[in-house]
Amino acid sequence: MVRSGLPAPSLRTRPRGPPASAAALRRPQALGCRDPGPACSPPPRPDRSARILSEPLKHSDFFNVKELFSVRSLFNARVHLGHKAGCRHRFMEPYIFGSRLGQDIIDLEQTATHLQLALNFTAHVAFRGGIILFVSRARQFSHLIESTARSCGEYAHTRYFKGGLLTNAPLLLGAQVRLPDLIIFLHTLNNVFEPHVAVRDAAKMSIPTVGVVDTNCNPCLITYPVPGNDDSPPAVQLFCQLFQTAVTRAKEKRRQLEALYRLQGAPGPHPADPAAPGAPSPGAQAQLGVGHSP
């Protein structure tokens, strides 16, 4: 059986039982028999964790995802190229800039705003320790997506999607299974150009979705659609890289904030500037100094 999407067991942030591993995924052993890695530490106190969770929501772009891409970089990756006008889906018309000699061109200004929202949401979910599942049914990019998921410590499902995987998960995957908290679609359509079953199933199971929607896709049920080209390799590589960076950044920030709050002791002092999360506050340094002096 083909394995895909093995997560990195770096964060102890999955407390609610083993996650749902899709049919082609190996059940991650690291989470089942957890061996205390370097991140092993007592869980943060409830008030501190509430503060950690609420702090990022107050900033409009806490993880600075805007700097990861620009309209020019989207253009160079050929994200604006859509399908022919005959393949156009009616609900994609608002996102289409125009039609150049029969080929639809996607409006990159809109794509940029949508992409920023999508990356921001992904980063926040990753920050809170959510499980992210990358789904795609394009065989050409199957390996790329699986390695992207592996490198950011999340999951991928790029094989045949068995019916009931999300809607009948306790039966197919085990009783105490945790479903993904976010599903990212690199391709919304399956190999027969119909909407992927997981789009409808995620809506059924109230799982938010982020999806790259091409001009022939239906963006209605996707929570954070990103209108863009899903057929050119440069475009898919760009999207994979963006999502990977967003998730990695978010997890890194989480580690830093937890370490920071632990050093600071009781919640009360003003939390550090999120732009410079690595530097501990002077109060913490003073405490360390006191500790080390003979």
Place this chain on the structure above:
Amino acid sequence: MAGSRLETVGSIFTRTRDLIRAGVLKEKPLWFDIYNAFPPLREPVFRRPRLRYGKAKSPTQDIFYHEDQIRAKFYAAYGSGPKAFDLFNPNFKSTCQRFVEKYIELQKLGETDEEKLFVEAGKALLAEGVILRRVEKARTQQEGSQVSRKSESMGVESQTALEENPPLKEVPQAQHLESPGEESKGLSPP
């Protein structure tokens, strides 16, 4: 865990929010606060795709530029142009694009006559070393004397083509037959 599987009713957010408010769903899902803080531009509500009937057309516009008219004339006269398109290079300028730029430069200088501009732009490109071969419609040159035996309309066309040729031809007499210029109009300009 309680939940609502009605994907056609509202969005996941409205359903979850109402379940929490009713007290049915005890625990707030992980994404709820994030969605609250950063909602999407359009609420992900199900819509049934309906067909367009009668004369209703999609509002998507065609993209055309003023340079397209120049490009159309270029392709009609010279076919695809001497240089192949290098699509790997993002700053690639094809022969047609250079022609168009020359044409616009000359237009800015004050010229108004389209024929003259066309000729001048061609000459300017020739001065830079780009050789443009004219494409002949309906294989008039190859048949040569057989042209006169063809139908009157064809004869008239070939006459006008022959008349235009001497002042506009850059390559003397080395006419190689290509497919007529109309077919290459389908090429997307650079």
